[in-house]
Amino acid sequence: MPQISSKxxxxxxxxxxxxxxxxxxxxxxxxxxxxxxxxxxxYQWSRLPxxxxxxxxxxxxxxxxxxxxxxxxxxxxxxxxxxxxxxxWADRFLARTDRYRWLSLLGFGLMVLPFFCSPYAVKILTTAxxxxxxxxxxxxxVGVSGLLHLGYAAFFAVGAYVYGLLNYYFGWGFWVCLPLxxxxxxxxxxxxxxxxxRLTGDYLAIVTLGFGxxxxxxxxxSSLTMGPRGIGNIPPPGFFGLDLNEKFRxxxxxxxxxxxxxDLNKIWIYLIILLIVVLTTIAAxxxxxxxxxxxxxxxxxxxxxxxxVGISPSQAKLTALTLGSSFAGLAGVVFAAQITFIAPxxxxxxxxxxxxxxxxxxxxxSISGVIAGAAVISCxxxxxxxxxxxxxxxxxxxxxxxxxxxxxxxxxxxRSVCSRS
Amino acid sequence: MKPLLAVNGVKTFYGNIEALKGISLTAGSxxxxxxxxxxxxxxxxxxxxxxxxxxxxxxxIIYAGGDITGKRPEDLIRKGLVLVPExxxxxxxxxxxxxxxxxxxxxxxxxxxxxxxxxxxxxxPKLKERLNQSGGTLSGGEQQMLAISxxxxxxxxxxxxxxxxxxxxxxxxxxxxxxxxxxNVSQKTTMILxxxxxxxxxxxxxxxxxxxxxxxxxxxxxxxxQNDENIRRAYLGG
Numbered sequence: 001m002p003q004i005s006s007k008x009x010x011x012x013x014x015x016x017x018x019x020x021x022x023x024x025x026x027x028x029x030x031x032x033x034x035x036x037x038x039x040x041x042x043y044q045w046s047r048l049p050x051x052x053x054x055x056x057x058x059x060x061x062x063x064x065x066x067x068x069x070x071x072x073x074x075x076x077x078x079x080x081x082x083x084x085x086x087x088x089w090a091d092r093f094l095a096r097t098d099r100y101r102w103l104s105l106l107g108f109g110l111m112v113l114p115f116f117c118s119p120y121a122v123k124i125l126t127t128a129x130x131x132x133x134x135x136x137x138x139x140x141x142v143g144v145s146g147l148l149h150l151g152y153a154a155f156f157a158v159g160a161y162v163y164g165l166l167n168y169y170f171g172w173g174f175w176v177c178l179p180l181x182x183x184x185x186x187x188x189x190x191x192x193x194x195x196x197x198r199l200t201g202d203y204l205a206i207v208t209l210g211f212g213x214x215x216x217x218x219x220x221x222s223s224l225t226m227g228p229r230g231i232g233n234i235p236p237p238g239f240f241g242l243d244l245n246e247k248f249r250x251x252x253x254x255x256x257x258x259x260x261x262x263d264l265n266k267i268w269i270y271l272i273i274l275l276i277v278v279l280t281t282i283a284a285x286x287x288x289x290x291x292x293x294x295x296x297x298x299x300x301x302x303x304x305x306x307x308x309v310g311i312s313p314s315q316a317k318l319t320a321l322t323l324g325s326s327f328a329g330l331a332g333v334v335f336a337a338q339i340t341f342i343a344p345x346x347x348x349x350x351x352x353x354x355x356x357x358x359x360x361x362x363x364x365x366s367i368s369g370v371i372a373g374a375a376v377i378s379c380x381x382x383x384x385x386x387x388x389x390x391x392x393x394x395x396x397x398x399x400x401x402x403x404x405x406x407x408x409x410x411x412x413x414x415r416s417v418c419s420r421s
Numbered sequence: 422m423k424p425l426l427a428v429n430g431v432k433t434f435y436g437n438i439e440a441l442k443g444i445s446l447t448a449g450s451x452x453x454x455x456x457x458x459x460x461x462x463x464x465x466x467x468x469x470x471x472x473x474x475x476x477x478x479x480x481x482i483i484y485a486g487g488d489i490t491g492k493r494p495e496d497l498i499r500k501g502l503v504l505v506p507e508x509x510x511x512x513x514x515x516x517x518x519x520x521x522x523x524x525x526x527x528x529x530x531x532x533x534x535x536x537x538x539x540x541x542x543x544x545x546p547k548l549k550e551r552l553n554q555s556g557g558t559l560s561g562g563e564q565q566m567l568a569i570s571x572x573x574x575x576x577x578x579x580x581x582x583x584x585x586x587x588x589x590x591x592x593x594x595x596x597x598x599x600x601x602x603x604x605n606v607s608q609k610t611t612m613i614l615x616x617x618x619x620x621x622x623x624x625x626x627x628x629x630x631x632x633x634x635x636x637x638x639x640x641x642x643x644x645x646x647q648n649d650e651n652i653r654r655a656y657l658g659g
C-alpha cells in the first residue's frame with residue numbers, strides 16, 4: 001500500500017538527511033587532522049561511515065521515541081476501562097511512565113560507565129558533571145530569576161578553597177568540608193546579595209563582576225591561601241577509611257578483567273558528583289514549581305508587578321543568590337578533590353563566563369537544557385582538541401551560530417514556548 | 422463612622438525632592454475616591470506611599486483602625502491593600518492563569534481562591550478564553566483586565582487603581598469602568614482611582630481629590646466638582 005510505504009520512508013529519509021548534515025558539520029573535527037609537528041593534514045576518511053551510521057541510528061531512534069510519545073498522548077489510558085486480571089505491582093511498575101524506566105536505566109549506565117573508561121575519560125566525565133552542578137546553580141540566578149551574574153566562579157572558588165584550606169591547616173576530610181563548603185558559598189552569596197538588593201540589570205552585572213574579581217585577587221594576594229602558588233596535595237574523599245586502590249583494585253582487575261591502571265579514587269569522586277547531580281537536579285525541579293520558584297519567576301518578569309502581588313523583590317533576590325551560590329560551593333569542594341591542586345587562576349572571569357555560556361547555550365531557565373549545555377560545553381573542547389589552536393575559533397563560531405539560529409538554547413524552557421508562540 | 426483609610430499630613434521624598442508636600446485624605450468603606458490632577462502632581466506617589474512602596478518621610482497612614490505607616494508592601498497586601506500599578510505590569514511570559522495565581526501568591530485558602538477565580542471570569546469572560554495564552558500576547562485592554570483581575574485575586578478591601586484607562590481605546594475604557602463600578606457594588610470593595618481622564622473618573626467616583634504640585638488643592642463630592650465651572654476649567658480640562 002502506498003500510504004504505509006510513505007509513512008515508513010519519511011523518517012528514514014529524515015534520518016538520512018540528519019546523518020549527512022551531522023557528517024558535514026563534524027567533518028573538520030573528526031575527519032581532518034592537522035599534524036602540526038610535520039605540518040601536514042591527515043584525512044581519516046574511515047571515520048566517515050561510522051559517523052554517518054551513528055547519526056542515522058540516533059535520528060531514527062529519536063523519531064521513534066517521539067512518535068511513541070505522541071501516540072501515548074493521543075490515547076491516554078486506552079485500555080484501562082476494559083476488564084482484565086487484577087493489576088499487580090509489577091504491572092504498575094511497567095506501566096509507570098517510560099520516563100522513570102529510562103532514567104533509572106540511564107542512571108545505572110552512568111554508574112558503571114567509569115569502570116570501563118580510561119582515566120582520561122573519567123576525568124572529562126567528572127568535569128562535565130561538575131559543570132552541570134554549576135550550570136544548575138547559575139540557572140537559578142540567571143535563568144529563573146533573571147539576575148545577570150558575572151562572578152559565579154567566585155563561589156566555586158569558595159567551595160574549593162574551604163576544602164583546600166581546612167584540609168591544609170587542620171587536616172579536615174572531604175565529608176566534613178562538603179557541607180561546610182556549601183554553607184560558606186551560600187553565606188558568600190548572601191554577603192554579595194546584601195549590597196545589591198536595590199540593583200538590577202547592568203548595574204548588578206557589574207557588581208557581580210567586581211565581586212568575582214575581589215575574591216580572585218584576595219586568593220592571589222593573601223599569604224593564608226598561599227597566593228598564586230595555590231594549594232596542592234588535596235586528598236580524595238574517604239571511603240570509610242579504606243584505601244580504595246589497595247583494597248578493591250586487585251579484586252576488580254582479577255575477577256572482572258578491568259583496566260589495571262584505573263584509579264578508583266577518581267571513580268569514587270565521579271560517583272559522588274553523579275549523586276550530587278541527581279540530587280541537585282531534583283532540588284532544581286522541585287524549586288521550579290515551589291512558591292520560591294514562582295517568586296523568582298515573578299522577579300525575572302517584572303519587578304513592579306512582583307511588588308504589587310506582594311512578593312518582596314529583595315527577598316527573592318537574596319534567596320536566589322544564596323541558593324544559587326550554594327550549588328557552586330558544592331561543586332567547588334568536589335572540584336578540589338578531583339584535581340587535587342587549586343590555584344586562583346582556576347577561578348577567573350573566563351570561568352564565570354564559561355558557566356554563563358552553559359546556561360545561555362543550554363536554554364535559560366530550562367533544567368534539561370542546562371544539563372545538555374554543560375555536557376556539550378565541557379566535552380566540546382575535548383573533541384576539538386585535534387583541531388589544536390583553532391579549537392577556540394571553532395568553539396566561538398559554533399557559539400555565534402547557535403545564538404543566531406537558536407537563541408532559546410539547546411532545549412528551550414517550557415515557559416519561553418508560551419511567551420514566544 | 423471611621424474611614425477605612427485615613428492619610429494624615431503625609432510627606433514623601435525621592436532623595437531631596439519632596440514629591441508629596443503633606444497630603445491628607447480619607448476613604449470610607451465601600452467608597453470610590455478619585456485622585457485627579459495634572460502630570461507630576463503626585464497622584465501615583467500618593468498610591469505608592471499608601472501601599473508602602475515609597476514609605477512616607479512624615480505623617481501617618483491609618484488603615485482599618487491600625488497605623489500602617491512605614492509597613493512593607495508584602496505585609497500590607499495580606500491586609501487587603503492592593504495596588505494595580507500604572508502601565509498594567511502583568512507578567513508577560515506567564516500564562517493568564519499563572520498571572521492570576523500570582524495575584525493570590527500570599528494566600529493559602531485554596532477553595533476561596535477557586536471561587537475568586539470564578540468571580541473574575543464572570544467579570545471578564547475574555548480572560549477565561551485566553552487562560553493558557555501568555556500575558557504578553559494579550560491586547561492592551563485584555564492586559565488591563567488581567568491586571569485588575571490579578572489585583573482582585575489578592576482579595577482586596579482597598580483596591581488602588583493607577584490609570585486604568587492608560588493607552589486604551591474609548592470603547593474598552595467604557596467597559597473597564599463599567600466593571601470597576603460593578604466590583605464596587607457587588608463586593609463593596611473600597612477603591613481609590615487615579616485618572617488623567619477626569620470626566621470619566623468623576624462618573625464612577627463618589628468623591629474626588631484634586632492634586633497640584635504635591636498638595637491636595639481641592640476636594641468634594643464628584644457631582645459638585647463636575648458642575649463647578651471654575652474648577653472644571655482650571656483642573657479638569659474643560
